[in-house]
Amino acid sequence: MSMKISIIKPGLLSTVQDLGRYRYLSQAVPVSGAMDELAHRLANKAVGNDDDNATIEFTYADASFKAETDILVAYSGDGAFLVFNDQVMPAEKPLFFPAGSVIKLIHNAIGVRTYIAVAGGWDVPDVMESKSTYLTADFGGFKGRALQKADVLVSGPVLSEVSKEILEKLIHRSLTYPNWRISRESLLPEKRQNIRVVLGNEICWFDAASIISFLTNSYTIDRKSNRMGYHLSGKPLVRKVKKELLSTAVTPGIIQVTGSGDLIILMADCQTTGGYPRIAHVAAVDLPLCAQLKPGDTIHFSEISSDEAEELFLEREHDLSLITTAISLKYIKT
Amino acid sequence: MNKEVRCFETGIPIKIYGLSEKSVTITFGTAIDNDLLHLITDFNQLLLQNPFSGFITTVPAYTTLTVFFDPLSVMLSDLPGEVCFEKVSAHLHKIAQIKREKSKVIANKVVIPVCYGGDFGWDLSIVARTNNLIETEVIDIHTAGEYVVFMIGFVPGFAYMGGMDTRISTPRKEVPNAKIPAGSVGIASNQTGIYPMETPGGWQIIGKTPLKMFDVNRSQPSLLKGGDLVTFKAIGIDEFNAYAEI
Numbered sequence: 028m029s030m031k032i033s034i035i036k037p038g039l040l041s042t043v044q045d046l047g048r049y050r051y052l053s054q055a056v057p058v059s060g061a062m063d064e065l066a067h068r069l070a071n072k073a074v075g076n077d078d079d080n081a082t083i084e085f086t087y088a089d090a091s092f093k094a095e096t097d098i099l100v101a102y103s104g105d106g107a108f109l110v111f112n113d114q115v116m117p118a119e120k121p122l123f124f125p126a127g128s129v130i131k132l133i134h135n136a137i138g139v140r141t142y143i144a145v146a147g148g149w150d151v152p153d154v155m156e157s158k159s160t161y162l163t164a165d166f167g168g169f170k171g172r173a174l175q176k177a178d179v180l181v182s183g184p185v186l187s188e189v190s191k192e193i194l195e196k197l198i199h200r201s202l203t204y205p206n207w208r209i210s211r212e213s214l215l216p217e218k219r220q221n222i223r224v225v226l227g228n229e230i231c232w233f234d235a236a237s238i239i240s241f242l243t244n245s246y247t248i249d250r251k252s253n254r255m256g257y258h259l260s261g262k263p264l265v266r267k268v269k270k271e272l273l274s275t276a277v278t279p280g281i282i283q284v285t286g287s288g289d290l291i292i293l294m295a296d297c298q299t300t301g302g303y304p305r306i307a308h309v310a311a312v313d314l315p316l317c318a319q320l321k322p323g324d325t326i327h328f329s330e331i332s333s334d335e336a337e338e339l340f341l342e343r344e345h346d347l348s349l350i351t352t353a354i355s356l357k358y359i360k361t
Numbered sequence: 362m363n364k365e366v367r368c369f370e371t372g373i374p375i376k377i378y379g380l381s382e383k384s385v386t387i388t389f390g391t392a393i394d395n396d397l398l399h400l401i402t403d404f405n406q407l408l409l410q411n412p413f414s415g416f417i418t419t420v421p422a423y424t425t426l427t428v429f430f431d432p433l434s435v436m437l438s439d440l441p442g443e444v445c446f447e448k449v450s451a452h453l454h455k456i457a458q459i460k461r462e463k464s465k466v467i468a469n470k471v472v473i474p475v476c477y478g479g480d481f482g483w484d485l486s487i488v489a490r491t492n493n494l495i496e497t498e499v500i501d502i503h504t505a506g507e508y509v510v511f512m513i514g515f516v517p518g519f520a521y522m523g524g525m526d527t528r529i530s531t532p533r534k535e536v537p538n539a540k541i542p543a544g545s546v547g548i549a550s551n552q553t554g555i556y557p558m559e560t561p562g563g564w565q566i567i568g569k570t571p572l573k574m575f576d577v578n579r580s581q582p583s584l585l586k587g588g589d590l591v592t593f594k595a596i597g598i599d600e601f602n603a604y605a606e607i
Contacts, residue, residue: 049429052420054575054583055513154577164517164558166577228378228386273393274514274521276420276427278381300422300514311382333379334444337432340382344433 030145030182031095034174038090038132043149043168043180044142045081047295048157055299058279059159059167062254062295063140063318066104069209070144072350073101074121075189075358080148081158083174085141091131094124095179099146099194103211105138105319111202120208121146123197138319146190147183161296162254192358207357209350214343215316220245223313224282224328225336229272229304233284237264241306245327246290248320254296257320263288264306277301280309280317292317310336312343366454368400369461377450383417385449386427393423393523398511401426402588407459413452414438421587422512423521428453468509468590473555473570475546475593476601477503481569488531488548488565499567500595502526508553510589518557518575518583522591525553537563544569546593557583571596571604 034041044067047060061067061084068078088107101121102109109116110131116122124130132141151158151169160168169178186194197203230238246261264284277283281293283303292309293301294317309317310331320326331339368375368389376388387404390397401421408419408428415434420427432445440448477500478485489496508522515521525548533549538561541547545556547564556562557574574584585591596604 050418051517051582052418052429053513054517054581054586055515055519056517056582155582163560164575225379228380273391273423274512275422275425276380276384276386278384278427278429280381298515299420300512308381333382333446337382337444337446340432341436 029096029150029184030098030147032092032098032145032180033095034176034178034180035091035093035129036089037174037176037178038085038087040086041090041174042084042160042162043081043151043158043174044084044160045148045158046079048155048159048161048167051155052276052299056155057161057296057299059157059161059254060295061142061159061318063104063142063315065214065315066140066211066318067142067144068347069119069211069350070101070103070142071148072347072354073103073119073209074099074144074146075187075191075193075354076144076146076148077187078347080144080183081151081168082142082144083149083180085132085143086139088132088134088141091129094126094128094130096126097198098124098128098182099190099197100124100143102141102143103209104141105135106141107132107135109143117204117208119211120204121193121197123194123199123203125200125202128202139321140318145182146194147186150181150183163296189355189358196358209354214346216313219316219319220324220326222316222326222328223310223331223336223339224307225310225333226330227281227305227307229268230306232266232268232304233306234265234267237266237288238306240264241290242328242330245325248322248324248326250322252320252322254294256294256297257292257317259290259292259326261290264290266304272302272304274300274302277305278308280311280314281305282307282309294318310339312336312339366457368404368457369459371400371461373397373400375453375457377446377453379446380427382432382445384427384429385446385453386425387453388425390424393511395509395523397424398509398588403461404456405587407456407461408453411456411459413440413449422514468588469586470590470592471585473546473572473591473593474596474600474604475504475568475570476596476598477568479598481601482546482567484547484565485567488529488567491531492529494528499529502529503553503567504593504595506592508591510585510587510591512587513583513585516556516558516560518585520554520574520583520585520589520591522553525551527551531565533563534565537561538566541566542569544571544574546570569601571601
């Protein structure tokens, strides 16, 4: 049995995303996928899904949808709160809404993006082995485009054992949810404006003063920021080596320095290759923080080693696997 | 760890640097060069045939090959090393030491039909004027060349090609066009290329191909790939329309 919603108000930019499209990079097909992978994964975990199931990525709030059938959903992220009957819904926990419920997204000042997962994942066709939307080339996700008013989205027909159990315990004539929730806060650092970075291969192309400036000054997210990348405004960096970098592979998180010395953080829809020198890359564990930055926000960078970045990544993955185990132990008796 | 290992029996040293937690880049050289392209293409083939545990994909570029992997699987593998960088590097160094057979890979030849000039190639006259040629001479020179695809980048299916005759070199436009239709063939300084999808762009547009350079419904969506040899064939509007109907 599929669950179904219809979009009443799509909001600024709402797209279907999963963990991205990795196998076509050599054909210059970007990774795409959820900007905030952590929030996307937690929303999925809360309904018993695989991390790679498709969610809807909402940008800011001012959106709403109607449950056309009974639905089991969960949300995570910092762009909006889910509201039902004037009541703010708890995040990172499964929410059962009976058919006919109208659910709204209202403004959350902290961030930009909010993910809504449904038990079974949102069912859209796979394009090049992924359900992620890539708007520049109009493919993937829901008909290769952002969601519009009156679009109807359905869930995948196959529920995991955990999803089935969650649904069975919650199914009711009115809104229900359990008393447990995933603690997203415990996975995020306290100082969210401090972005940890690993210095890049072209670090020596910059003069010492610029490298110090990069690691001490603060930068502001510019208006020219989207799913491809964030332009930062701040003190421009000075190049010591003036040679040209021959185009080579880049990946989300990399911080490029343009010809005028400005910084760009590459994000999910970034090109697969680039020719700007790379001063650093954002530690994978801090990329979800970047995904929630909005124009006007101020950040600063602090250096960690590549070994530390890897250790943090492996720790985060370990913590996430414990969450999955804990949820399934609640519902599946072994 | 950035020890120098020589690639195959060529004596060309490779260097590896970490690009992110999930990728490393192998550097084979510093300049655009056909021999380097073959070396990178062969290395890529060998790696695809002999992947390591956790290997995801590769991205070849002018002088580099970038290798993407899943760090969790790499850490669980029995490759030597304490961190992913060391483990993946150990595998790549092994690949570099495989004895390379005489390059068996025969370059894939692709003929691209192009309807030059007119509404499809509104900048053909600029290219002609810039180089003191008449338009048909530009077409003759453009179709006489054989172009090698160095890499795919910029947008899905866009091929960076080398080998254009400098007699038709033309600087890119100072003010880019807001919309260049898919299939448009352009020139920018010493390069020629084909826009796979409608994007803004600053290249001088000399014609249009009816072929789909990128199609998500093909098993290889990008028509071209690194190492391919490309030639252009001039076609008239009738032939263009016949293609477009297929």
